[in-house]
Amino acid sequence: MNETPNAGAGSATTALAAHGFAEWYGRRPAGVWSAPGRVNLIGEHTDYNDGYVFPFAIDRRTAVALGDRDDRVIRVASAFSPEAVTVHLDELTPDAVSGWAAYPLGVAWALGEFGADLAHVRGVDLYVASDVPIGAGLSSSAAIECAVALALDEHWGLGLDRPTLAKVGRLAENRAVGAPTGIMDQSASLLGEADTGVFLDCRSLDADVIPLGFTADGLSVLVIDTRVEHAHASGGYAARRASCEAGARALGVESLRDIGPDDLARAAELLDDETFRRVRHVVTENQRVLDTVRTLREQGPGAIGPFLDASHVSMRDDFEISVPELDLAVATAQANGAIGARMTGGGFGGAAIALMIDALVPIVTAEVLAAFAERGYREPAVFTVQADEGARRDG
Known part of the structure; x- marks a missing residue:
């Protein structure tokens, strides 16, 4: 997987997230993270049956800009909603929010279910922008979840690995959003590499990154x-x-x-x-x-x-x-x-x-x-x- 800190910096979606954060909150963000949507090349409805899937991450991304706060409130705004949603970390439960905000705030809650000590972290302001089409089957939801999960993991110093962050995203979608999906989308969004697919065993969660060769073959x-x-x-x-x-x-x-x-x-x-x-x-x-x-x-x-x-x-x-x-x-x-x-x-x-x-x-x-x-x-x-x-x- 790629860990290049500034890969893709300056992209339109990243710039939109940073600009939207500055407009909404009146200051520059501390950082911007992004995650892609995915195309599932093959393997549909097999993931929640402990089967095999073969998706790949795509060049359509969701970006989240993050800034620190001096209290324990999480506030999230986005380019696709006119209102921000605010919740105190002490009151964060899977049922605390609904609508689009359930994706990012559900991730914050789910991190606590995987060992993060949310009682000792400060709140954050978030702003989300995306060019992953919504409702198109390209997993715009997992793109939000994975961008937020990576951002909060790094900002809060949690040290969770990417397979665990995929589980965090799945739990958020299952419990906070209420969608009974498997782990394929989050795995593709977190583990993908250029011109490769992610061959995932959804029982063991073993992942093998396989070259696709599409570019070379025209x-x-x-x-x-x-x-x-x-x-x-x-x-x-x-x-x-x-x-x-x-x-x-x-x-x-x-x-x-x-x-x-x-x-x-x-x-x-x-x-x-x-x-x-x-x-x-x-x-x-x-x-x-x-x-x-x-x-x-x-x-x-x-x-x-x-x-x-x-x-x-x-x-x-x-x-x-x-x-x-x-x-x-x-x-x-x-x-x-x-x-x-x-x-x-x-x-x-x-x-x-x-x-x-x-x-x-x-x-x-x-x-x-x-x-x-x-x-x-x-x-x-x-x-x-x-x-x-x-x-x-x-x-």
Whole structure:
């Protein structure tokens, strides 16, 4: 992982955070930290099933500017809210705040759950700015959590390592925000490196940084943000997790990680049709992650397309988390020469990704925009992303 103190200093988001802090609080910040959003190349809804995921950090970031206080109050403001939220450290609980402020303030609370002595730290002022699209399935939430976690860890001298900070972010999202997500997003945001993916075993939390080779092979990852917003704290995500847990119980295993492709015939006999399809997605998706990493190492990125395509079919038909806009984005990219395409993120909206040679980017972009217009859908945001480094101090 990269630890360059001033890497990326002067970027637009970092500058916006520093400027916003000065405008809001009337002084310069003590420092600015940033963390990226992520694209999950493959491995959807496998993380909370103790499975495998393969995301990469992207070159869209959230920055948090921090300044010290002489009391024990945390105050947080942002570029996307007209009001600041204030809470005393002695009154900080998972239920103390709601809305967007639950992400940064939930992290402050969660640090105490991982051994930080919050009774002996001073309060801080925070200001958050971001260019990670909200609701697009690119994990804008984890970008906030990881930027704040790194900032507070350093400023308060806590000395927590990055895998622990990923757990802090997950706890904040689960308890303070109320979203039953796994640890993939925070791990990608904290552990990512340029032009690499993070191959994560969500049971052991062992992470292996794998070269992607997209740049060398002249490949781009096109993101098609459908602008159909989703919310992880809403019922669809939680219902899928509950189905997975019910399937594991019925099969007598700790989690679906313990079920392999050879066990699906038995699962089909024991489970109702809907639960079986949920289980089949997780089992086959775990295998697709392993196959993608192996193929990437052995044959290069141009050979992983079939796994991306199959992943989308599984999410559409077995896990039932796609929407018509995502299906159209994927089909249009595939019809116009993409190596592979799939929806990414928790589903029920958000974005699709397509891996393609660089020369096809303008062609696929134009075809996607035309297809959405023809169907009367809202115009999507279409842009490329690169695999970038993880959370860092920017100034």
